[in-house]
Structures are given as C-alpha cells and as structure tokens.
Amino acid sequence: MNKRIVMLAAIAIMFIGLGGKIYVDYRADEKAKEEQKNLLAIERDSIVALKNTFSDVAFVKIEHSDEPNNMTDSYQIIFLMKNNLGTEVEFDAIYVKGETELKNYGVADEEVQKEGKTVSEVEVIYSDGTGGKQ
Secondary structure: OHHHHHHHHHHHHHHHHHHHHHHHHHHHHHHHHHHHHHHHHHHHHHHHHHHHHEOOEEEEEEEEEOOOEOOOOEEEEEEEEEEOOOOEEEEEEEEEOOOOOOOEEOOOOOOOOOEOOOOOOOEEEOOOOOEEEO
C-alpha cells in the first residue's frame, strides 16, 4: 500500500510538472506573437513618418528593426527606399514612437532622399515579409 501511494504521488508530480511546462511554453509563444504584432504597428507608423520626411517615395522595404530602446521609446530601423525614378538607397534611421517625421537618419544619397512629403500610396514590405500599400 505504501509503495502504491508513493507511485501515485510521483505520477501526480510528473503530470503537474508537464502541465506547468506546457503552460510556460504557451505563454512564451503568446508573448512572442504580441511583440511581433507591436513591432509591426511600429513599422507601419515609421512608414508614415518616412513619407512625411521624404518626397517622391515609391517603394519601401524594412530590412531590419531592432528591439526598442525602453528609455527613449525609439527603434533603429534599416530602410531600403526607392523613389519614383526607380533609384534606390539603403539607410538607417531612428524612429521615436509617436513622432510624425524621422528626426535621425543617415543620408546615403541626397538625390533619392529629398526632404519633403510623399502624398501618394507607397508599396511597403515589412521586416516579417508581409506587404501592401500604405
């Protein structure tokens, strides 16, 4: 009888441990999905800021987005941008959440990176591979 109780207790502890592991993995997956969703929203906002900063933008691809700087709520993003003439340039910029324009960006080609505002729709590819018009 004593051996039976010990075996049942061991099996119960094993099931509790397995259930805990499954729960922790599920929560980690949910957190990763939420972070990806938030990053995609930030990337969409950064495209709006890019359109408010540069004129004649026709296409934008976000090559890479870094994790946020929690102190400044800013993100470093690497853009590949084409103008209406098809000339492209790759540059990095720092997007601060809530800003309407890019404040800090590297100038790689002044002919492509003309300051101004783009009012037409722009074809976009985000860092996760999804795309569309914005």
